[in-house]
Amino acid sequence: MxxxxxxxxxxxxxxxxxxxxKCINLIYCDILxxxxxxxxxxxxxxxxxxxxxxxxxxxxxxxxxxxKDTGSIYLQCDYRLVxxxxxxxxxxxxxxxxxxxxxxxxxxxxxxxxTFAKKHDNIxxxxxxxxxxxxxxxxxxxxxxxxxxxxxxxxxxxxxxxLWYHNSICRDVWEDINVLGTDNNIKEKNNYDTQKPKKLLExxxxxxxxxxxLVADFFMGSGTTCVVAKELGRDYLGCxxxxxxxxxxxxxxxxxx
Numbered sequence: 499m500x501x502x503x504x505x506x507x508x509x510x511x512x513x514x515x516x517x518x519x520k521c522i523n524l525i526y527c528d529i530l531x532x533x534x535x536x537x538x539x540x541x542x543x544x545x546x547x548x549x550x551x552x553x554x555x556x557x558x559x560x561x562x563x564x565x566k567d568t569g570s571i572y573l574q575c576d577y578r579l580v581x582x583x584x585x586x587x588x589x590x591x592x593x594x595x596x597x598x599x600x601x602x603x604x605x606x607x608x609x610x611x612x613t614f615a616k617k618h619d620n621i622x623x624x625x626x627x628x629x630x631x632x633x634x635x636x637x638x639x640x641x642x643x644x645x646x647x648x649x650x651x652x653x654x655x656x657x658x659x660x661l662w663y664h665n666s667i668c669r670d671v672w673e674d675i676n677v678l679g680t681d682n683n684i685k686e687k688n689n690y691d692t693q694k695p696k697k698l699l700e701x702x703x704x705x706x707x708x709x710x711x712l713v714a715d716f717f718m719g720s721g722t723t724c725v726v727a728k729e730l731g732r733d734y735l736g737c738x739x740x741x742x743x744x745x746x747x748x749x750x751x752x753x754x755x
Contacts, residue, residue, distance in 0.1 A: 502712060502733040505724070507744045510716035510737045514560035522564045522735070523631070523711035525571040526702055526723050528694055532578050537691040539740050547582045554583065557716070558590045565626040570706040573622045580620040591624040598623040602698065603673040606680055635668040635705050668701070688746055690720035699726040707732055721747025728754050
């Protein structure tokens, strides 16, 4: 079965069962959050949190089987499932293989006068073993933007490496990546609900894979994972049960030269 650089319109569990052991370097999935909402292309309703985790369990087991020993997995969700999901991933991947609960913080969306505004997603990062691939990521932090450190303290900017050395190693709270439509990433939007920005996937793919590695997304949606993987010189594998997701992703991939 030739599975690299392919898109599959089918149930992800059925596809995973057909793939060989230890064939994938990196899995990223923006999973069903179990919001109970009916979006234009899919229904995000798996029942109670317990029922949702029962649905995820065989898929998580397959994902672990498919990962190479040096591989990593990132699952994006929110408060509805993150704590249930972490318990199950601790069980399947091992508590000692938990790396981060990454908080992707943003400012868009509704507000509330009755609670603190819910303005972040969670991305659970696990590895297959303690011997895993990781490339340190750097970013220009909020403080560096505010105080313009490169002008005041030019010695902390490495022009050759394009790296900041003042508080610039990427933390587990990502407040520097905006949701689509809030800055110059508006051109990325393709009218697919819950589409994620390319910068988010660029950080994950750069951190946990290398050129020529295979990156898989089994909840593909608009295909951002596959698009970024191809742009960064990785192989990709995408799966979604919705034909519109396949069509949108295929068109986006065709635009890459």
